[in-house]
Amino acid sequence: MSTNFVRRTTRILVLNPNSSGAMTDGVEEAIRNMNLSQSTEIYTYTAPPESPASIDDGEDILTSADVVYQNLIETGILNQYDAVLVACFSVHPLVGRLAEMEGACGKLAGTGIFEASILTCLSLLTPGQKWGIVTTGKFWDHHLTEGVNVFLGIGAQSRNAKFAGVETTGLVAGDFHGGIKPAVVREKLREATARLLVGGNVECVVMGCAGMAGLEDIIRSVAVEMYGVERGNRLLVIDGVKAGIGLLEQMARNKRTFQRT
Template identity: 75%
Template sequence: MTTTFVRRTTKILVLNPNSSKQMTQGLEEAIRSMELSQSTEVYTYTAPERSPASIDDGEDVLKSAHEVNLDLAATGILGQYDAVLVACFSVHPLVGMLAERDGEFGRLVTTGIFEASALTCLSLLRTNKKWGIVTTGRFWDGHLTLGVNLFLGTGSRDVNTKFAGVETTGLIAGDFHGGVEPEVVRQKLREATARLLEKGDVECVVMGCAGMAGLEEIIRSVAVERYGSTLGNQLLVIDGVTAGIGLLEQMVRNKRAFQGT
């Protein structure tokens, strides 16, 4: 008896570069609610305990990249996957570091939730409309604004007419999973969203923290109050994990279709 290979699955690793298992569980809840191809398998990874429990500044970003890269090299688990999503809303070095390892583990494709969110917004925006980010602490304002301009090739000082900017809640990532009372999270997120929408013509709001997964309706409720039910419910609220998994599915297909053997 012989068997014939007919169909290949796509295996995606959603990589949480901080050591919070609660954060990973929040990501898993969002992933379970997604509509995915039956041939797509999604797995999660939590960084080792040496990595920061919450990534709140540039030092945390670098520390998490270092620790996760060491752990991935030691375990060799990347060889089991077709794609990796770095689930930290930052210009995270792991995205580039893992992309450089393409070929070492087969045709591995990599993106981050920051990059995936930006590309998703641009693909959905209507002419003359804008997108923006609501995120956690003040460090991320400059970090993400510069990151958007560099990622989209507009330069560090140029004005990006599609980007309305970054508004911060003053919270840290861990606050979205039990760090503070839910009502505090809700109020801070509403205030940041209102400031972003006040800039005008904002059609797409990105949740700039993986810990915000599942809080879309808080953001949309602000738009409903501002624009009314019909227009407010048309606001696009982007969760980077959902955007990233969808993008990686297509990236894997494209790489198989267009890259030489």
């Protein structure tokens, strides 16, 4: 009697490039609520202590990229996975560095929650509908707006008809996990969402921080108040981690299908 291997598991690493265990815990909770294929295994990684506990500006982005990249090289951990998701809502250098490492890591598929969220929104919107981002501090307004334009190949002076822009809460990522009172977080998030929705035909809102995982109902409640129950409940609220995992499942399969072995 002989046996044949007919199905393999897809192993995805969700990489938190900051050193906050609480942030990773929040991401894990969101992942547990996903309806995933039984052949998909999800693992999480929290950056070493040398990485910032909260990524709130350009310096934090670069520091976290350097610390995590060095750690990945030293441990060789990526060789255990089919795909990796950078769970920082930014134009994070690790996404590009992972692509450069691909030769050393076999058929590794990689993306970031920023990139995955954009692609998810564009796949869900119908003509005339818009999408936008609700995020944390003021730094992210320019950073993310410019990042969207670069990712979509749009000039700095051009305007994307589908993109409604970025609204900020004035918070930092750590505030979403015990940094300040939950009531303050809720109110700041509601205010930013209202500013985004009042600006146009916005049907898709991206939570522009991994720390926002699980807060979809706050955003959707604002849509219900402004748009009415029926339309408000149809609002698409995008969690970048969930979007990224869904995208990577397909990317990993495509790598196996279309890349030479």
